[in-house]
Amino acid sequence: MYYGEKVRLRALELEDLDLVMENWNNLEMRQFLATAWPMSKNAERKWLERATTMDPWRDGGMVLAIEDKKTQEFIGTVSFFDISKQSQRAEFGIAIHNPENFGKGYGTDTIRVMLWVGFHILGLNSIFLITLDENERAQRAYEKAGFKLVGRYRQATYMMGRFHDFVIMDLIREDFLKEYPPGTRVGEP
Ligand SMILES: CC(C)(COP(=O)(O)OP(=O)(O)OC[C@H]1O[C@@H](n2cnc3c(N)ncnc32)[C@H](O)[C@@H]1OP(=O)(O)O)[C@@H](O)C(=O)NCCC(=O)NCCS
Numbered sequence: 695m696y697y698g699e700k701v702r703l704r705a706l707e708l709e710d711l712d713l714v715m716e717n718w719n720n721l722e723m724r725q726f727l728a729t730a731w732p733m734s735k736n737a738e739r740k741w742l743e744r745a746t747t748m749d750p751w752r753d754g755g756m757v758l759a760i761e762d763k764k765t766q767e768f769i770g771t772v773s774f775f776d777i778s779k780q781s782q783r784a785e786f787g788i789a790i791h792n793p794e795n796f797g798k799g800y801g802t803d804t805i806r807v808m809l810w811v812g813f814h815i816l817g818l819n820s821i822f823l824i825t826l827d828e829n830e831r832a833q834r835a836y837e838k839a840g841f842k843l844v845g846r847y848r849q850a851t852y853m854m855g856r857f858h859d860f861v862i863m864d865l866i867r868e869d870f871l872k873e874y875p876p877g878t879r880v881g882e883p
Pocket residue numbers: 723724726727788789790791795796797798799800801802803824825826829830831832833834835
């Protein structure tokens with residue numbers, strides 16, 4: 695439905711359950727997310743039931759599937775959550791599921807497309823994210839897509855044997871529109 699240079703973002707479907715289960719319990723990927731314990735197929739089915747019926751304004755969230763534009767390979771998921779209607783603000787989240795697909799440009803492209811969705815479809819004014827301090831790959835991808843460093847919460851989370859700082863980044867509408875004004879798209883079908 696929404697296209698970048700390499701990716702297509704489409705609705706997540708209940709039929710994606712097996713694709714999600716293929717890599718969701720891979721610690722190489724999950725160590726960078728908030729939860730690093732195994733998720734059962736049942737838990738993921740229930741999450742998919744919620745994620746596939748979400749309305750951004752009623753439920754405050756939106757989750758899309760990331761696909762390779764050419765091969766239709768399922769690459770991962772990207773989301774907005776805690777969407778505030780009053781403040782026109784949302785938090786951003788992304789996961790490329792298979793570590794073999796890290797570093798191939800899928801992340802940066804997906805982030806750009808989702809920012810386009812946030813600012814041009816949802817009409818948001820501000821999008822922010824929180825990431826682990828050592829997740830430099832993520833920070834680089836976010837920066838390339840336009841996010842700017844806000845600051846850090848020191849020792850805000852415990853993961854893989856120690857406390858880590860959270861790095862906070864944001865992007866506001868007026869800055870995104872300098873690169874992608876109304877009428878522009880990130881990629882073509
Ligand atoms: C974070 C994530 C979305 C990035 O997507 P990606 O497709 O891997 O990243 P891209 O290929 O688009 O860009 C990565 C950039 O970081 C650079 N990079 C890779 N590893 C790096 C490292 N260890 N340190 C610094 N930079 C690094 C790459 O060289 C590239 O920059 P460049 O194009 O200037 O060379 C993806 O890796 C992912 O989902 N990881 C697991 C889950 C996760 O971390 N989610 C985000 C939680 S906040």
